[in-house]
Amino acid sequence: MLELKSKLPGAGTTIFTVMSRMALEHGAINLSQGFPDFDGPPLLRERVAWHLEHGHNQYAPMAGVPELCEQIAHKVHALYGRVVDPQREVTVTPGATEAIYCAVTAVVHPGDEAIIFDPAYDTYAPAITLNGGITHRIPTVYPDFRIDWDRVRGTVNERTRLIMLNTPHNPSATTWSQHDIDCLREITTGSRICLVSDEVYEHIVFDGQAHLSLLRYPDLASRTFAVFSFGKTYHATGWRVGYCVAPAKLMQEFLRIHQFINFSTNAPMQYALADFLRECPQHHCTLAAFYQQKRDLFRSLLAPSAFRLPPSAGTFFQLAEYSGVSGATDMDFVNRLTREHKVAAIPVSVFYEHPPEQRVIRFCFAKGDDTLREAAARLLAV
Ligand SMILES: Cc1ncc(COP(=O)(O)O)c(C=O)c1O
Structure with missing residues (x-):
């Protein structure tokens, strides 16, 4: 059997693929991988269609x-x-x-x-x-x-x-x-x-x-x-x-x-x-206000929860510290969130060579407001 010596022996499948797949499998709201669940400007999409035809x-x-x-x-x-x-x-x-x-x-x-x-x-x-x-x-x-x-x-x-x-x-x-x-x-x-x-x-x-x-x-x-x-x-x-x-x-x-x-x-x-x-x-000047509204909505929805929310100064991500909710590792915790509570998130430890003692996960809030509301309702029940 032909075998290759890997140049990246420590690398598994990227966490974004793993979590998006798990979200799909368990019918969870996918707040893991960083992508919006809405489309871009109609004019831009019309221009793509036009150039495809021309x-x-x-x-x-x-x-x-x-x-x-x-x-x-x-x-x-x-x-x-x-x-x-x-x-x-x-x-x-x-x-x-x-x-x-x-x-x-x-x-x-x-x-x-x-x-x-x-x-x-x-x-x-x-x-x-x-x-x-x-x-x-x-x-x-x-x-x-x-x-x-x-x-x-x-x-x-x-x-x-x-x-x-x-x-x-x-x-x-x-x-x-x-x-x-x-x-x-x-x-x-x-x-x-x-x-x-x-x-x-x-x-x-x-x-x-x-x-x-x-x-x-x-x-x-x-x-x-x-x-x-x-x-x-x-x-x-x-x-x-x-x-x-x-x-x-x-x-x-x-x-x-x-x-x-x-x-x-x-x-x-x-x-x-x-x-x-x-x-x-x-x-592009409209983007910051657009996502700031989503950030503020998501943060206010989660405010009554036991998650601790550090500031989100940019991107479409919100971290959540969950030691008030669970003592599990972040990998185990996102597994449980996805399977039992039907919300997928990203464990932050995977981005470290030597993960520190912290219990932190990442949510993507580039989602429709109703999706954020439903996700937050599920998270409040954790
Ligand atoms: C920090 C950072 N860099 C690069 C990328 C990749 O961007 P692109 O989808 O344009 O390849 C991402 C996508 O999530 C990202 O978060």
Whole structure:
């Protein structure tokens, strides 16, 4: 029997697939995987249909449909004040996931070291491992998940080539502060460190706060692959369209890899997104208020429960500390919630290399209000 030696021997199936499957199997409300249960703007969907019918069904250019790259460049300039060359500094990718993989692959050679912060989105460490890199995982813990910058300073050495960050952050729903930016700047200045900045929730920042994109800071942007997701912005995670913005020199290497992984991203969606961004350039500005209403509704519905709810400053996630409800591990607890109470959630320990002593799960509130009401009613009965 032919057997393969795994390059990711410790990796099982991603928790998002596991929990969504379990939710389906047990007829549970799925507040686990991060996707909306509603569709994106009708005009955008009409534009997709139009382009499907009007011959945009062949390979798109490798780096993306030029009209879309231009719209992305306009948007980046309008939001973050950064002038980017749409032809050399923007690549449209099949989701942020491929962009993250290409960026890591562009930077990390065997033996290089990379720093990520736990709890970490689950694609980061495998991407580093597959490239022969060594991952240093620096933990942050409930309830504030603050980064221990002294520990980062103590971990960086001459072999460190990459720091990966994510703001607004999945799963903690925290956002970076100016202090975090200043520390990152101090640590990377004069170094050979590149940054992968996962900003897929850039538009979902609450309570009037601004999103601190690394693209706002020219010195940091000069070493950054900034990664975004149209899936999150337009409630269309299944379309698999994201993009990366990086300085031309970095993007050149990114493209060498992207061309052999996916070559290009699906064409009709790209043309449709270009049309939509041109016609409704302000649409993303509505997203924060839209999700803030859902956050507030979900939090108020759960307020009488024994769950403790830390602040959710961004993303469409709400953490819940459940030690007042159960002493079970988070994996056992989400199993029970799904099977017995018919609400699926994500255990937060899976995002850690060494899970701390905390009983915390993550709910996704990107759901219709009635679904949130029904889920909350079930959770109050736990
Ligand atoms: C932090 C983070 N990064 C990246 C992704 C992947 O985005 P996409 O669906 O565009 O590949 C997700 C999706 O859940 C995410 O939460």
